[in-house]
Amino acid sequence: YAEELIENINSVIDVKELDYVIVNHLEPDHSGSLPEIVKNAPNVKIVGTNRAIDMVKSFFHLDQETISVRDGSSLDIGGKTLRFIEAPWLHWPETMFTYLVEDKILFPCDAFGSFGALGNKIFDDEVDLELFFSESKRYFATIVSKYSKFVLRAIEKVKNLGIDIEIIAPSHGPVYRKNPIKIVELFERWSRDVPEKRVVIVYGSMYGNTKKIAEVLEENINSEGIDTAVHDISYGDISFILRDLLNAPAVIFGCPTYDGNIFPPLRHLVNLLEIKRLQRKIIGLFGTYAWGGNALSQLKKILVEMGHEVIEPIVSVKGAPTIDDLEKIKSLAKKIASRVLNKVS
Structure with missing residues (x-):
């Protein structure tokens, strides 16, 4: 999907003008387009955790400027601030969340994700949520369940930060803007193995x-x-x-x-x-x-x-x-x- 991604970026901004690409997760369904982004934006800097940067090099062998970020560090991108929250083992060791401070948007990568195609409707108030909650549970069971204790740690970490979250935008499934906390509550329930009849x-x-x-x-x-x-x-x-x-x-x-x-x-x-x-x-x-x-x-x-x-x-x-x-x-x-x-x- 690299070509389609480049086209979508160009519809908003000339891809050559990109300054940063934030790497929350290195699994190839997330990062597979990195070589094409670098090819089209030769001055772009790759931002991620230490482990993520190491994996970028081993996966793609890119000779590109990188920025390693630590838990709680921030990046000013010109009137907007990105705050980085390490969330290892959700579901790879290098994973992090990114929080867009001014717009109160959390990008949690694979956490709070779902199976299912969205089509042209991407928000929770535009789709059949019961269907997507069922697909989120299937996603959790097959992708995330082994790492339940890390889900609980990440949720607790975000709660303790006291940040105001108005939108949760996972890498898979709907973007939650109407009731962003609901999907967090479901992931917490599944992680705790609350018994159902x-x-x-x-x-x-x-x-x-x-x-x-x-x-x-x-x-x-x-x-x-x-x-x-x-x-x-x-x-x-x-x-x-x-x-x-x-x-x-x-x-x-x-x-x-x-x-x-x-x-x-x-x-x-x-x-x-x-x-x-x-x-x-x-x-x-x-x-x-x-x-x-x-x-x-x-x-x-x-x-x-x-x-x-x-x-x-x-x-x-x-x-x-x-x-x-x-x-x-x-x-x-x-x-x-x-x-x-x-x-x-």
């Missing part, structure tokens, strides 16, 4: 038997007044599963046996639970097999070692579920529901 059911089903059990689980958990989010992992986008797992106290995995092992897409999801550092969950397990049901014992061992709590009964079904199997499933649903209600009460 929801059970996530994730299953794989090669021949339909595991799916039948998942449907019985969903019905019984809903009957206890608890919301469910149900995903067939063979067809679902894993980012939506991670979104629903965020702040959900409990997840129930339905795992068919695959060549004597855990169903591979479920194994991948369990790996992501650890990588993304999603908080300790209440876990239910059920699954199906034809002749050797080793998958559930393997899955339980992995989840317990990760620090999750696996609830009994673990329901292992040979072939299609019997009436007795379904009674065990109903018992599992009741136990999970009771634990979730205790969590959110």
Whole structure:
């Protein structure tokens, strides 16, 4: 998008007249146009944290004047003042926020961001905010959740600065001008893992038997007044599963046996639970097999070692579920529901 960016800059000011380019974050979706900016504005100075400047050199090998800024330092750009706030590990180590003092605008980079295309409408009072809040949660779960403690530190740092913020302009998603604090509150809630009254059911089903059990689980958990989010992992986008797992106290995995092992897409999801550092969950397990049901014992061992709590009964079904199997499933649903209600009460 370098060419489009240059065109947009030229629509406001001749790009050759640029004095500074502020680098809040070096991930290439943010910084990939730097070589073209330098090519078109040979006198521009690159501004960033020490780590950012080092990464500029390693990523792009640019022989360009740089300015390393420290936490709390400012830059006068001619009637306007930029104040820099280091916010490491959101979600790379070099990240910083930039605050435009006179206009009270915070540019927080990837913090408070969202998935979703904006089109020609970029402000929170121009878009479907409920849609974007859902997309922000999906963004948080997939991009930021591993760094939740750093989100909380950054929020606390900005609060302690006592700066007046009228607009929050993340690098992804809407610009918040009507109610800028709302998105901050949501990121704080997600970071603190405030429990929501929801059970996530994730299953794989090669021949339909595991799916039948998942449907019985969903019905019984809903009957206890608890919301469910149900995903067939063979067809679902894993980012939506991670979104629903965020702040959900409990997840129930339905795992068919695959060549004597855990169903591979479920194994991948369990790996992501650890990588993304999603908080300790209440876990239910059920699954199906034809002749050797080793998958559930393997899955339980992995989840317990990760620090999750696996609830009994673990329901292992040979072939299609019997009436007795379904009674065990109903018992599992009741136990999970009771634990979730205790969590959110």
